[in-house]
Amino acid sequence: HLGFAPVIVRACDPWAPALASYRANLSRFLLNPGVVSACRAEDLPDLPSCDLLLSGPPCVRDSTLSKGLGREDPGGTIAATKGACASFEDQARFEVMETVGLQWVPWGLEHGFQPLRVQDAALGGYTTRRRTLLLRGFRQELPSLTEAAPRAWSRAPGLERFADPRFVMANDADVVAKHRRQNKAWDEPGYGIVGHGTSHRIYDTGPSGDEWTYVHRLSPEESRSLSGFGPGLQLLSARVRERQTLVGNGWPASFGRLVGRLVAAEILAECAAEQR
Numbered sequence: 001h002l003g004f005a006p007v008i009v010r011a012c013d014p015w016a017p018a019l020a021s022y023r024a025n026l027s028r029f030l031l032n033p034g035v036v037s038a039c040r041a042e043d044l045p046d047l048p049s050c051d052l053l054l055s056g057p058p059c060v061r062d063s064t065l066s067k068g069l070g071r072e073d074p075g076g077t078i079a080a081t082k083g084a085c086a087s088f089e090d091q092a093r094f095e096v097m098e099t100v101g102l103q104w105v106p107w108g109l110e111h112g113f114q115p116l117r118v119q120d121a122a123l124g125g126y127t128t129r130r131r132t133l134l135l136r137g138f139r140q141e142l143p144s145l146t147e148a149a150p151r152a153w154s155r156a157p158g159l160e161r162f163a164d165p166r167f168v169m170a171n172d173a174d175v176v177a178k179h180r181r182q183n184k185a186w187d188e189p190g191y192g193i194v195g196h197g198t199s200h201r202i203y204d205t206g207p208s209g210d211e212w213t214y215v216h217r218l219s220p221e222e223s224r225s226l227s228g229f230g231p232g233l234q235l236l237s238a239r240v241r242e243r244q245t246l247v248g249n250g251w252p253a254s255f256g257r258l259v260g261r262l263v264a265a266e267i268l269a270e271c272a273a274e275q276r
Contacts, residue, residue: 022036094262095143096259133259168203168212
């Protein structure tokens with residue numbers, strides 16, 4: 001996006017569909033043999049020195065990995081991942097963690113991270129994917145991006161047929177009545193939250209705006225579009241729910257562009273200082 005030529009030194013995940021998708025989507029970058037590793041972050045014997053480390057700790061409530069390891073309580077669920085992240089401190093020049101909620105913020109502040117609350121729509125995306133980013137190694141003052149301007153999700157490729165204001169969108173994981181009580185305009189961000197493993201439903205509210213008739217369930221490919229990606233982003237699983245999870249677990253394109261701009265600004269500032 002910014003004209004750099006990244007070299008991927010490591011990509012790890014314990015989930016087979018994620019690994020297959022990594023291999024396919026990272027193939028256009030320079031990859032050394034054995035770069036994609038089938039393991040958890042806390043099991044990595046070593047992390048190659050790198051400029052940028054991107055990580056995403058498991059969601060405490062929904063992580064099948066955490067449940068499979070018998071980690072039922074929030075403390076036990078995230079303890080190992082926190083330890084792994086702390087051990088990477090001296091190996092990455094910049095580190096960015098994408099988390100759900102605010103429970104990681106106190107730990108992040110203790111370990112030198114800056115928290116940044118981000119909404120996808122505030123970065124030019126179609127929907128409100130509101131997450132917390134924890135950043136370390138950045139000396140610049142981070143932008144404040146918690147207020148999102150309305151974005152018409154129906155502009156996403158493949159969803160243009162739902163441009164009429166009578167159509168609204170709500171996440172499967174949310175209670176429809178909750179959205180109705182918010183009295184939000186049809187294209188405000190509250191109706192478009194790309195979730196982890198859950199898809200969206202589109203409703204026709206009728207002439208009165210009060211009917212809420214279910215008319216369409218988004219496919220993983222439509223959700224991919226909502227996250228700002230085109231058909232070139234491969235979701236390698238035959239199962240619909242797994243493809244939906246791949247989209248939900250991924251960062252929206254707008255998040256990636258934000259991180260890229262922050263890293264580029266730091267590198268350019270260092271180059272300018274060296275020239276002086």
